[in-house]
Amino acid sequence: MTLLWVLMGAMALVGMLMIIIPVIKYQDQHELSGDVINSMVYRDRLKELDQDLQEGRILASDYEPLKKELELTLLDDVEASQPDQKLKRSGHLSLVLPLIVIVPVAAFIVYWSEGYRPEVGQWFDQQKKMERILPILMAGDYEAVEKEGVGLDDLIRALQKKIQTHPEDHRAWYMLGLSYLQLRMPQQSELAFRRALSLDPDNVDYVMGYTQSALSANGGELTTEIRQNLELLIQQQPDNPKPYMSLGMALFQSGDPKSAVGVWQAYLDRPQTDPRAAELLQKSVAMARQQSASMPEARSEHADPAAQTAVKPVINVRVDIAPEVKSQLKSSDILFIYAKAAQGPPLPLAVVRQPVADWPVAAVLSDENAMTPTMTLSKFDKVVVQARISPTGNAIPQSGDWVGPTQVLELKSGAQSASLRIENRMP
Structure with a gap:
């Protein structure tokens, strides 16, 4: 913050000099003093007088009196111009001195009213704080960092700044x-x-982080590459619970709860x-077993083919919106209407994505x-229907999204109806 004030003072000084220096030099460069002007006039008149004498327009006896009269006139003009010169110099200084005060004061007032924001000072303070905390974070002391109350946004900016100066720091890339x-x-x-x-290709933590991000980017879908990476991690670190958790959850979200339990x-x-x-995985095992047991035989892969031809469920959803919410929406906002299993994976079973439009909105x-073809409405008995408006278009719910009460x-078989109303904002 001190650097900011120093820069502002320097800029104000430069601006003041740019105004004052031309004012000081203006008279010397562009104005002639009264004495100089009177002297020039005297020489011109004397030249005319000499020319009149040569050409015979005046007599020789009249020349000397006229010349003396001209000299006396010059002396009178010089004496009269002295107070005027003092007045000009006095007025000149009276203009410069106020400018020395007015320019920096005016610059400060304009900055304070138009350019100053409290967030600027807060940003500088946060940068100093992050310079102190970042080494602690890189050392792996997460508890100390958490006690400082640092937000993820500030942490990401600090890591990005570090990477710009140290692009080969693999630990900073991992933390990012x-x-x-x-x-x-x-x-x-x-x-x-x-x-x-x-x-750092041999770092198992980096492989695990990459696999988790790839799973998230694919909406939880388990690809061959991701499965091979997780199975390799389990072989390399059999006591590490992370690859077991990720692989089991991916299998569960893919509609294979029995393999997830295994x-x-x-x-x-x-x-x-x-x-x-172990406590978390025990809960996950119980949930997966319950989900597997609740799947009707008619919806399993070994069900009677005749039963599979039954009419599948269809949900006609009507979404309305509170007036105070409608006034805050933009044309770029995205509306998501979806249904999730009441007890099961968080991945939506069916979803409709469209820009916000006239209300109420109807969707099927x-x-x-x-x-995914393995996770559909027809494979579950009970679902939760919900609508959400995202200003960013992100499929994952986040702070700032507009939501409303859900409907279970x-x-x-056949068509059903659900009515939703968007009226709240996610904190």
Whole structure:
């Protein structure tokens, strides 16, 4: 902040000099003094008088009196011009001195009223704080950083600044990837992890971070590459719960809860497990087993083919909006209407995405607009229907989105209706 005030003072000084220096030099460069002017006039008149004498327009006896009269006139003019010169000099200084005060004061007033923002000082203070905290973060002392109350936005800016000066710091790239992942920015996270891996290819933590970001970027869909990476990590670090968690969740979201249970149980059966991870995985196993048991036989892969031809569920959704919300929307905002399993994976079973338009909005949710062919409405008995408006168009809910109460439906064959109203903003 001190540097800012020094720069502002220097700029005010330069501006003041740019105004005052021309004012000081103006008279010397462009104005002639009264004495000089009178002298020039005297020489011109004397020249005319000599020419009149030569050409005979005046007599020789009249020449001397006229010359003396001209000299006396010059003396009178010089004496009369002395007070005027003093007055000019006095007026000149009286203009310069106020400018020395007026210019910096006016500059400060204009800056304070038009250019100053309290956020500028806060930004400089935050930069000093991040310079102190960033080494602690890079050392892995996350608890100390958390106590400082540093936001992810400030942390990302600090990491980006560090990477600009040290682009080969793979640890900074890794921390940046983790920060993006927490902000649900999988594409940016994947790029950061990929850069960290290119600098340190054998680091298992970097492989795990890259795999998690790739899963998030693919909407939880398990690709062959991601599965191979996770299985390799399990082989390399059999006591690390992270690859078990990620692989099991990916299998679960892909509609294979039995395989997910097998992966999670493989970690739980190990002689040494992390207590917190084991507790979380036990809950996940119970949820997956419940989900697997709740799937009707008619909807399983081994169900009767005749039953599979039954009419599939269709949800006709009507979405309205509160007037105070409508007045704050932009034409670039995106409306999401979707249905999720009441008990099961968080991945939407059916979703409609469209720009905001006239209200109320009507949409149809069915197996036709499922995100993956293995996770559809017809495979679940109970769903939660919800609508959300995103100013950024992000498919993942985040702060600033507009939402409303959800509606739970017991699915049945054929068409059903749901009514939603958007009226709140996510904190």
